[in-house]
Amino acid sequence: MSKEILYVVDAVSNEKNLDPEDIFEAVEIAIATASRKRYGMEKDFRVDIDRETGNYDTFRRWEIMDDEDPNFESPERHILKSYADNRNLGLEVGEFLEEQVESIEFGRITAQIAKQVIMQKVRQAERQKMAEAFRDSVGKIVLGTVKRVDRRGIVLDLGENSEAIIPREMMIPREIARVGDRMRGILHEINEEGRGGPKMIVSRIDEEFLVELVKLEVPEIGQELIDIMGAARDPGSRSKIAVRANVPNLDPVGACVGMRGSRIQTVTNELNNERVDIIPWDEDIARFVINAMQPAEVLSIVIDEDKKSMDIGVDEEMLAQAIGKGGQNVRLASKLTGWTLNVMSEEAAENKSRSEQNILISLFAEKLDVDEEVASILVEEGFTSLDEVAYVPTDEFLKIEEFDEEIIEELRSRARNALLALAITGEGGKPAQDLLEMKGMNNALAQLLASHGICTMEDLAEQSTDELVELEGIDEELAATLIMTAREPWFAEADAEESASNA
Numbered sequence: 001m002s003k004e005i006l007y008v009v010d011a012v013s014n015e016k017n018l019d020p021e022d023i024f025e026a027v028e029i030a031i032a033t034a035s036r037k038r039y040g041m042e043k044d045f046r047v048d049i050d051r052e053t054g055n056y057d058t059f060r061r062w063e064i065m066d067d068e069d070p071n072f073e074s075p076e077r078h079i080l081k082s083y084a085d086n087r088n089l090g091l092e093v094g095e096f097l098e099e100q101v102e103s104i105e106f107g108r109i110t111a112q113i114a115k116q117v118i119m120q121k122v123r124q125a126e127r128q129k130m131a132e133a134f135r136d137s138v139g140k141i142v143l144g145t146v147k148r149v150d151r152r153g154i155v156l157d158l159g160e161n162s163e164a165i166i167p168r169e170m171m172i173p174r175e176i177a178r179v180g181d182r183m184r185g186i187l188h189e190i191n192e193e194g195r196g197g198p199k200m201i202v203s204r205i206d207e208e209f210l211v212e213l214v215k216l217e218v219p220e221i222g223q224e225l226i227d228i229m230g231a232a233r234d235p236g237s238r239s240k241i242a243v244r245a246n247v248p249n250l251d252p253v254g255a256c257v258g259m260r261g262s263r264i265q266t267v268t269n270e271l272n273n274e275r276v277d278i279i280p281w282d283e284d285i286a287r288f289v290i291n292a293m294q295p296a297e298v299l300s301i302v303i304d305e306d307k308k309s310m311d312i313g314v315d316e317e318m319l320a321q322a323i324g325k326g327g328q329n330v331r332l333a334s335k336l337t338g339w340t341l342n343v344m345s346e347e348a349a350e351n352k353s354r355s356e357q358n359i360l361i362s363l364f365a366e367k368l369d370v371d372e373e374v375a376s377i378l379v380e381e382g383f384t385s386l387d388e389v390a391y392v393p394t395d396e397f398l399k400i401e402e403f404d405e406e407i408i409e410e411l412r413s414r415a416r417n418a419l420l421a422l423a424i425t426g427e428g429g430k431p432a433q434d435l436l437e438m439k440g441m442n443n444a445l446a447q448l449l450a451s452h453g454i455c456t457m458e459d460l461a462e463q464s465t466d467e468l469v470e471l472e473g474i475d476e477e478l479a480a481t482l483i484m485t486a487r488e489p490w491f492a493e494a495d496a497e498e499s500a501s502n503a
Contacts, residue, residue: 022125058103131198164200173236205235229281232335244281292333296322309340313349356444367418390415460486
């Protein structure tokens with residue numbers, strides 16, 4: 001039967017275009033599986049086939065385990081190290097004690113029993129070879145034909161016996177695929193784990209897929225005349241992509257859109273009619289945000305660099321458009337720019353800004369013992385904390401026309417004394433990061449709270465509404481909202497404990 005093994009290896013290797021060694025290993029596993037069926041499934045066997053003659057030997061084997069190893073399962077498969085040492089074979093833990101047994105015949109019945117094992121090994125080898133061929137294509141667009149559509153997703157035939165899958169969660173929502181359709185996607189990853197060998201995973205929802213499609217349609221990008229600076233997607237609905245020109249007098253938006261929208265229309269068609277907005281990138285973050293908020297017209301912007309957020313004021317009639325359906329427009333703009341964007345009517349934005357300024361004015365007036373006029377000048381010049389007043393370089397201070405050196409030194413001295421007094425009383429005067437990042441918080445409000453010893457979310461959570469309204473600029477509604485937000489971690493912890501006790 002040795003010639004029959006060589007014939008099987010040669011036939012399968014040629015048919016599947018695989019390394020004969022892979023087929024030999026598959027046959028060895030198959031014969032070992034058939035041996036277990038004859039001698040007992042609880043036993044372990046190894047088969048060694050001579051690659052030249054096709055003759056093979058079968059060995060029953062036991063894995064050597066430490067005497068104290070709790071994973072010792074069965075004497076049919078394992079042997080303790082102490083027993084192995086009694087045979088003076090010099091074997092170590094993890095190695096195998098082997099005894100040759102009579103080999104079963106590789107006949108028709110054995111071949112039928114082994115067929116599934118062989119084919120599984122063959123499929124694994126095919127997938128491994130396929131994965132190696134596409135290894136350098138990860139992150140690039142692949143084109144295939146829809147082979148089948150099932151509950152897992154879409155299976156693409158990439159040609160040359162190569163397949164990839166688009167999982168359901170990586171398909172464009174509401175997209176219909178039919179067998180035989182040509183479809184593109186970006187090779188997201190090659191999954192080495194799982195049964196059956198490596199699997200190629202293709203995505204149609206990644207931002208990178210949008211970027212690569214635009215590159216295909218806009219030759220100026222390949223010529224490095226235009227750069228893509230970022231992209232944000234709501235797959236199947238809307239996308240934004242930021243571009244900039246590297247040469248003067250070149251309109252990057254017009255180049256990407258094409259004559260009568262021909263270039264961007266091709267991209268849109270590939271993305272199941274997903275609307276794609278081309279946004280001009282700008283190194284000035286405020287201008288970039290204004291561009292990203294299109295088609296809404298931005299009337300005002302207040303920037304908080306510490307929290308990397310912006311309050312954006314728009315006309316009341318444009319508010320719904322600026323936010324977008326389900327918050328889509330502002331969400332995409334925020335993702336594209338990397339900033340948290342808070343969209344509101346211009347009136348609301350002005351009221352919020354005015355409220356923050358009033359809080360800071362009250363803080364400076366109280367802690368520096370100055371009148372509202374001086375405190376207002378400090379706020380208008382961008383000072384947001386006592387630390388800044390105390391330690392901003394004198395040269396920066398001298399740029400304020402209303403202040404001379406004598407006034408500046410007096411203000412700096414009072415600010416340092418105020419900080420020292422806060423430190424002595426244990427109030428510290430500096431807001432903690434969790435307080436600064438709390439929902440509904442702004443820098444002016446955090447500074448005010450910290451100046452009265454409320455430096456963390458925990459401190460704020462322990463306050464009462466009556467205590468907070470005593471502070472200038474905080475009304476009863478705001479106080480209640482802040483306290484409830486600060487107490488949210490308490491409620492979450494209580495819910496977790498209740499769930500654990502119920503479990």
